[in-house]
Amino acid sequence: MAQLSLQHIEKIYDNNVQAVYDFNLDVKDGELIVLVGPSGCGKSTTLRMVAGLEDISRGNLFLDGKDITQTPPKDRDMAMVFQNYALYGHMTIYENMAFSLTLRKEDPNVIHKKVLAAAEILGLTSQLNKKPAQLSGGQRQRVAMGRSIVRNPKVFLFDEPLSNLDAKLRGATRREILLLHKRLQATMLYVTHDQTEALTLADRIVCMSMGHVQQVGTPLELYDKPNNVFVASFIGLPPMNFFDVRVAEGRLEGTGFSVELDAAQKALLAPYGGKEITLGVRPEDIDEGGTIPVDVTNNENLGMNTLVHGYVGGNRSVRISAKLRGWANHKAGDATMMRFKRMHFFDKTTSNAIRKEDN
Amino acid sequence: MSEVQEIKLDRMRYTKNTTSSRLALLAIVFDVLFFISIYKSNVGTWYYNILMGASIIYNLVFMLAAFLSSESVKSYKAEYSYVMIILGVLQIVRIWIYPMSAHAAVVNNEPVMGTAQFIRVIIYLVLSAACLFAGAVINLNKSRALASRIASLEAGKA
Numbered sequence: 001m002a003q004l005s006l007q008h009i010e011k012i013y014d015n016n017v018q019a020v021y022d023f024n025l026d027v028k029d030g031e032l033i034v035l036v037g038p039s040g041c042g043k044s045t046t047l048r049m050v051a052g053l054e055d056i057s058r059g060n061l062f063l064d065g066k067d068i069t070q071t072p073p074k075d076r077d078m079a080m081v082f083q084n085y086a087l088y089g090h091m092t093i094y095e096n097m098a099f100s101l102t103l104r105k106e107d108p109n110v111i112h113k114k115v116l117a118a119a120e121i122l123g124l125t126s127q128l129n130k131k132p133a134q135l136s137g138g139q140r141q142r143v144a145m146g147r148s149i150v151r152n153p154k155v156f157l158f159d160e161p162l163s164n165l166d167a168k169l170r171g172a173t174r175r176e177i178l179l180l181h182k183r184l185q186a187t188m189l190y191v192t193h194d195q196t197e198a199l200t201l202a203d204r205i206v207c208m209s210m211g212h213v214q215q216v217g218t219p220l221e222l223y224d225k226p227n228n229v230f231v232a233s234f235i236g237l238p239p240m241n242f243f244d245v246r247v248a249e250g251r252l253e254g255t256g257f258s259v260e261l262d263a264a265q266k267a268l269l270a271p272y273g274g275k276e277i278t279l280g281v282r283p284e285d286i287d288e289g290g291t292i293p294v295d296v297t298n299n300e301n302l303g304m305n306t307l308v309h310g311y312v313g314g315n316r317s318v319r320i321s322a323k324l325r326g327w328a329n330h331k332a333g334d335a336t337m338m339r340f341k342r343m344h345f346f347d348k349t350t351s352n353a354i355r356k357e358d359n
Numbered sequence: 360m361s362e363v364q365e366i367k368l369d370r371m372r373y374t375k376n377t378t379s380s381r382l383a384l385l386a387i388v389f390d391v392l393f394f395i396s397i398y399k400s401n402v403g404t405w406y407y408n409i410l411m412g413a414s415i416i417y418n419l420v421f422m423l424a425a426f427l428s429s430e431s432v433k434s435y436k437a438e439y440s441y442v443m444i445i446l447g448v449l450q451i452v453r454i455w456i457y458p459m460s461a462h463a464a465v466v467n468n469e470p471v472m473g474t475a476q477f478i479r480v481i482i483y484l485v486l487s488a489a490c491l492f493a494g495a496v497i498n499l500n501k502s503r504a505l506a507s508r509i510a511s512l513e514a515g516k517a
Contacts, residue, residue, distance in 0.1 A: 094373035109366040112373075128373050 002064050002077075002154035002187045003029050004050070009059035011045050011211075019045045021211045023059070027155075030185040036198040037208035037234070043191045044159055046208075050189060051080050051157050063154060079148030080157040083164055085140045087132040087147075093119075094128040097146045111150070118149040121183065122176070138169040145180065158190040162197060174200060195235050199223065207231050229351040232280050232344060238307060238321045240344070241286075243279045247272045252279055256313015257292045259340060268356060269345060277354065280344035283307070286322035290339020294320055299330040308336075371505045375433045379501070382494030383429035383443060387422050389487035390450070394418050396480050397457060414457060421446060425491070432494060437502040440495040447491035450484050458484070 004027040011020040020042040027033050035043035048054040050061060052073030061069045068076055087096050094115055101111040119125045122142040132140055141161055148156055161177070162170045178201055181188055192198055198205050199219040207214045207222060207230075215227040226232035232240045245252040245259075247269045252259045259279075261269065269277070293313055300307040306328035312318040322338060330336065345354040360368075394414070425446055431439040458480045461472035472480075 092373065108370060108374075109363060112366055112370045115373075 003027065004155055004187060004189070005062040005065075006046075006050070007060045007062065009046065009049060009061065010057050011042070011049060011054060012057040019211050020049070023213055025206060025213075025216065027187055027189065030187055031203045032181050032188045032190060032201060033204050033206060034190045034192060034198040034202035035206045035208060036192055036195060037214075038193060040210075041208040042211040043193075043206075043208050047080075047157055047159055047189055047191045050155070051078055052076050053080075076155075077153050078155040078157055079151050079153040080159060081141070081144045081148055081161045083160040085132070085144045085164075087140060087143055089132055092129055092131060093124060093135070093143050093146075096132065096143055097128075097150055100147060100151055114150040114152070115146075118146040121149065121180065122146050136169070137165045138173050141165065141173055142176065145177070149180075149184070154187065156186050156188040158188065160192055161190075162192070162194070170197075177201060195237060199235070205235075207234060209234075225353070225355065226280075226344065227353055229278060229280070229346050232346070232353075236282055238283045238323065240280045240282050241320050242346075243281070243312070243318060244276055244348070245279045246276050247274065249273075252277075254279065254312070255315045255318050259292070259343070264356075265343070265345075268354060272347075272354070276348050278346040278348050278351070280346060281340045282342070282344075283321045283323040285340060285342040286320070286324075286338050287341055288322075288324060288328075288336060288338055290337050292338045292340070294322070294336050294338050296330040296334040296336060297332055299328065299332075301327055303327075306330075310336075368504055368508050371435065371501060372509070376435050376498055376501055377433065379432040379440075379443075379494040379498040380429045382490040382497070383425050383432060386443075386446070386450075386487045386490035386494070387425045387429075389483045389490065390418065390421055390425070393480050393483035393487065396476060396483065397461075410456070417453075421449070428494075432498040435498065435502040435505050437499060437506075440499040440502070443491045443495035443498070447488040447495070450488035450491065454481055454484055 004025075006023055006025045006027075009020060009023040010018065012018045023042075023046055025033070035046060037043050045054060049056050052068075052071065056069050059069075060067055063076065088099065091099065097115045097118060098111045101114065102108075115128075116125070119128055122145060124139065124142055124146060127135060127139060127143075132143065135143065141164075144161070158177070162173055165173060174197055177190075181201075190197075190201060199222075202219055204216060204218055205222050206216050209230050215222055215231045217225075222231055222235045226235060226240075229242065233242070243254045245254040248258075250266055251261055252269075294308075294310045295314065296308055296310040298309050300309075304326070306324045306326065308322045308324055308328060308330050310320055310322075312320050320338075346352065347354055397414070424442060428439045428443045428446070432443070458472065458477055462470065462474070462477040464471040
């Protein structure tokens with residue numbers, strides 16, 4: 001397989017719109033990297049630059065140490081799986097999977113072996129004589145993956161491959177991609193706007209916003225130690241709650257509530273004494289019982305969890321969402337007390353996380 | 360059977376019999392060349408008889424049947440090999456209907472069909488028939504081989 005290195009990659013379109021700024025990433029052999037971010041953040045553009053479908057305006061792209069910045073797509077030895085499958089409707093599944101190899105004029109017997117092997121991996125053997133229209137969305141996406149597998153490329157590129165599938169099928173296909181990655185041990189770049197896909201699939205996640213890389217790290221790092229408010233708000237479902245608070249003597253004072261700080265937190269926030277910071281609390285880090293008054297607006301029972309939405313300290317502009325364990329039966333208008341089990345702190349000016357290593 | 364032969368045989372389960380199919384289409388092409396050559400001749404009123412009407416209708420039937428065979432042999436349907444053989448035999452028989460009689464006929468002291476045209480149309484018919492025979496034989500062999508391959512796979516599964 002392959003190591004991929006993106007160095008200072010930038011994309012500037014002819015109309016001077018810059019889509020990607022100084023993108024740097026080293027992808028290890030066999031690693032699955034997920035590029036995640038909202039629509040228009042530059043993740044698909046980056047993937048297309050790697051594939052060679054978009055020109056790289058600045059920077060260099062290396063595959064196994066070789067500069068492939070100017071190499072045509074067909075010579076990059078990469079296979080791309082698209083959101084809309086891009087299958088040929090008039091060809092059978094077998095012909096679709098064999099097509100790229102047929103174009104390369106490979107031995108038909110070798111093509112046959114590769115197609116059967118890929119079909120076996122993807123559970124498509126019984127579908128090989130069918131046309132794409134006879135398959136479900138999930139099966140079609142598997143065919144698109146199979147078409148990539150037969151080429152045995154150095155790098156697999158996935159551009160939102162699950163976006164056209166319904167929720168149930170998306171989950172199943174996601175698991176299949178993960179199994180496929182484990183089986184092939186292939187280097188993969190995967191683009192999605194769905195954080196669940198990112199968290200469940202990735203070895204490392206690249207979180208992007210407005211063309212800038214916000215954070216690169218393992219799913220746990222992004223969830224546990226977000227670099228800034230954007231990453232904190234993007235990763236995690238329901239999203240993190242944010243409150244404007246002032247660092248006071250030994251505690252944080254927000255609108256209608258205050259939170260005690262422990263010794264480590266006091267030391268961490270000492271340079272911010274008297275200043276305003278942003279406090280971030282994940283809904284799952286909120287529990288009932290404590291000193292923070294919450295007026296409930298609605299209650300969503302999800303079975304093993306309950307999402308309680310409301311506002312803090314009687315102030316309707318300070319919204320809060322809490323993910324409580326078990327089945328809670330709050331009604332709109334109920335008043336309850338909550339506590340924060342874990343808190344994240346962000347500099348109000350820079351939006352960057354305030355962490356121990358920052359001091 | 361060597362591994363290569365076995366893979367070649369197995370490939371037929373998923374690939375079409377394009378050889379036979381294309382040969383059937385080629386037979387249509389030669390038939391078209393045949394009737395264009397016949398119908399473009401200016402031979403006065405000699406052609407305008409019941410045989411001419413029959414010839415036109417037969418050409419339509421031939422093209423339809425050959426096209427259907429072409430599509431069917433693509434998926435190794437053995438019975439269409441026999442249709443192709445019959446069509447091939449009829450192409451040969453046609454040599455004695457129009458080309459022979461037109462070559463022998465004389466209108467206004469001119470032969471209805473000159474020797475050059477006569478040879479050309481006979482070549483077209485023979486080539487058309489040859490394509491049909493070849494396509495039929497290839498399809499018969501392949502469809503039998505495929506049937507026995509599928510039978511052996513099913514026996515293996517059982």
